[in-house]
Amino acid sequence: MARLAIRVENLTKRYGSIEALKGINFEIAAGELFALLGPNGAGKTTTIRILSGLTRTSGGQAYFFDLNIFERPLEAKKMAGLVPQTINLDLELTVWENLLIHGLLFGLSRREIREQAERLLRFAELYERRKHKVRTLSGGLRRRLLITRALMHEPRILFLDEPTVGLDPHIRRRLWALIKRIQQQGTTILLTTHYIEEAEFLADRVAFIDQGEIVVIDTPESLMKRLGEFALDIVSETGLETKYFQTRAEAERAMLELAKGDKSVTLRRVNLEDAFVYFIGKRV
């Protein structure tokens, strides 16, 4: 396995009597795109908030490239960039000013800020908007600026917390392309999402998380293969049932049998949502 970029050991978080994280463990290799996938309230954002220094942990350890992030938080923060779920740009400032402040916060020189901002704004196709106030940008442009800002200090690790939430499908796909390009440049990415197709498209590996516990970790392909290659969705008066088959021939035979009754049957390939429903036991 390549060098570990992130190692999380027995991480816990309690809010009073509520256990938001129940001792989760995972490792992410350098350059990997790892997705945390789970329903609302599963613990995805809490995990990212702890790793990016916004929330205190109740227990456990976490390391970025062997650096203990709780013992040396300022050094750890220099390594990481955060794209939060809620857009936290300064709306009254211009695009350029937002990047300037971020650069100074992370200790960049004026020259580094100018060079980085120009390069990244072109990379994210925002250069023409650099003098615009953020409040004049659309939701999709603001999301792109959030990602651009997080890359200003060239982090080795990037946290993306629901980066495409609330966006139109075509804008979401443009962001996916941007995220893939960032990964190709060697950045390790931890992504949280409850869009399953997003994780399926982007992630090298996914962890299903539910009620503060990681249920399973694997590649999207392996998780799907555990169920089979084909699925039959069977709709009857009692609801929707899905059956899985290793081959298309098996699935078609079953489909013919079922079609003799009054059930509606659809044949399709297994997707990551099937695996999610199988492991988590509920629909996202």
Next chain:
Amino acid sequence: MKGFLAVYLREMLIIWHRLPRMLLSFSISPALYLVAFGFGLGKHMTVGGRPYLEFLVPGLIAASSMTQGFGINVEINVARFYFRVFEEIQAAPVSNLAYVLGEILSGVTRALLSVVVILLITHLAGVKLSYGLPLWLGVLLNAFVFSALGVASAMIIKSHADQALITNLIITPMAFLGGTFFPVENMPHLVQIMLKALPLTHASHLIRQAAYGRGLILNSLVILCILALGGLLLAYWSVDKAKD
């Protein structure tokens, strides 16, 4: 150091984008007080042998530098609860001290701007006072004390609504009772003791004596220095309280 600069520059850019509105807002209250209390009620009054206006203006300077310095808490709260920009700063490698100093200096800058506006208005109204270094030292110290308290309160509170409560309970009464509009010495002895415990009373006294050309009052200067240090420590300690 760059973290401190970033925090300060961010607030300055916000002020820059809002400058005309802010200057208008800074000028309304003192202008109203001057008209109502200075020209209306106090036109023929004297305090300690001086026209009431000359007594009032240093008090307004002290009160305004207090409210505008403390007002940094509103900016922090908007950044924390509404725009969530505070999280961007929390996720950056910026020490608590750098953050606190950046915000306090922003509060001090706001306070200085408001004082400049008052001085311009009063100059136009024909009030002549001594605007030398002692006066500005008093203003700076007062602004620092209340900016630090503003930062601390912004970190400790849990919602934007709580902030208004603190302002209404502490800052507004102090603006009226801390030697702004009347000499504290006119009050009964027991009330005097209470009013002299207020930081603004010392700031008003210090600034007023400086404005009268009598230099710095050592007692008030020492008290404000101690309060400034205490405020800084409180603000520094309170930053971690903002984490969940």
